[in-house]
């Protein structure tokens with residue numbers, strides 16, 4: 478029977494082990510200069526806790542309750558207690574995975590989890606490492622792409638993450654924007670037009686997009702890119718772990734399994750364990766299918782790399798210091814909750830997908846709300862009923878605000894801006910000439926959301942209904 482471990486028990490056990498290990502090096506007095514004044518500490522901690530637990534509403538707003546099922550806003554949730562404890566244990570010693578001598582055990586663990594992630598995607602002889610997050614991981618993939626393609630442009634869908642264009646600027650390469658369809662997926666006709674210009678060296682495909690949770694047709698785009706000699710990078714920072722569901726027994730309705738399977742044919746892929754991998758921030762990962770690209774990272778450091786002739790992770794990373802604790806936390810988490818379809822992480826991911834489908838079905842039946850489109854992954858975009866763009870915008874904002882302001886039955890959702898044309902293709906009788914309007918957006922990334930979907934929609938529907946009165 479699975480249990481829910483208390484992270485404090487795990488941390489105590491970890492600290493006891495580290496105490497015993499450190500005792501082997503001989504006793505050390507704590508330096509008095511690192512001592513703290515008890516009153517000053519109590520005051521600081523009081524204020525710290527007060528600010529962290531302030532109500533989300535009010536003059537100096539506190540945090541939204543990211544771990545509670547009532548929070549269906551952005552892609553935010555707490556780490557698993559196991560990850561939290563494993564991180565806290567290693568962080569006491571604070572290994573640095575820049576070089577093997579900065580943290581031999583956690584560097585080995587990093588190589589092991591990177592191999593696990595690569596196996597999940599079907600990369601056979603991968604090179605890769607963890608990063609501070611998805612942005613740096615994508616930067617590394619685009620840096621390698623620039624080196625491999627002689628500085629040719631990258632192409633990314635209009636719905637791709639905003640940091641790709643910014644990082645193209647950092648790297649000094651052009652960025653072509655490819656149109657997307659109404660579902661938020663890259664338009665392959667538009668991609669072919671861009672590839673025909675001959676200036677594009679790398680195509681960035683997204684699984685899944687940060688806005689709509691849409692999955693680019695990777696399985697169809699890759700052959701197209703190959704015909705035009707372009708590299709393929711898959712930004713699966715958000716959705717990479719859905720790869721596990723693609724192999725599952727019952728794939729949820731509308732879940733695009735084929736694009737996820739096709740990631741195996743990409744040149745590089747990025748996945749964020751700190752999004753769907755139950756890790757604390759910063760834990761991203763970049764993986765390359767061809768280990769020979771490691772040569773582009775070559776550099777000399779006079780400070781490090783002394784203790785071992787083995788590959789140092791610092792030799793294949795743009796970042797220098799990286800938390801060994803992040804690697805340790807992911808390593809323990811994946812031992813406890815393996816990367817599998819039928820146990821461990823797979824069922825956690827599948828539950829979010831099912832929650833989004835339930836949420837969508839309840840929206841379809843709602844009186845005063847309607848879904849904008851069916852979810853491909855675990856993000857749902859929906860709108861209050863309205864016959865005018867400005868009214869739609871104002872009602873979305875009102876539901877968003879009122880839902881979180883209700884102290885007795887709060888629900889925390891997100892907002893998303895859609896163009897007027899896109900909205901009219903869904904709601905044909907929308908009047909008004911506003912260029913865009915805000916709609917509601919929810920990320921159902923916690924397995925608890927499966928049980929809460931109906932109740933959350935009922936609450937939001939009641940609020941939307943009250944706006945009409």
Ligand SMILES: *Cc1c(COP(=O)(O)O)cnc(C)c1O
Pocket residue numbers: 609610611612613615638640683685686687712713714715749761
């Ligand atoms: C979150 C996200 C990123 C950026 O990753 P960070 O970890 O926030 O730096 C990049 N691409 C996609 C698709 C994302 O969802």
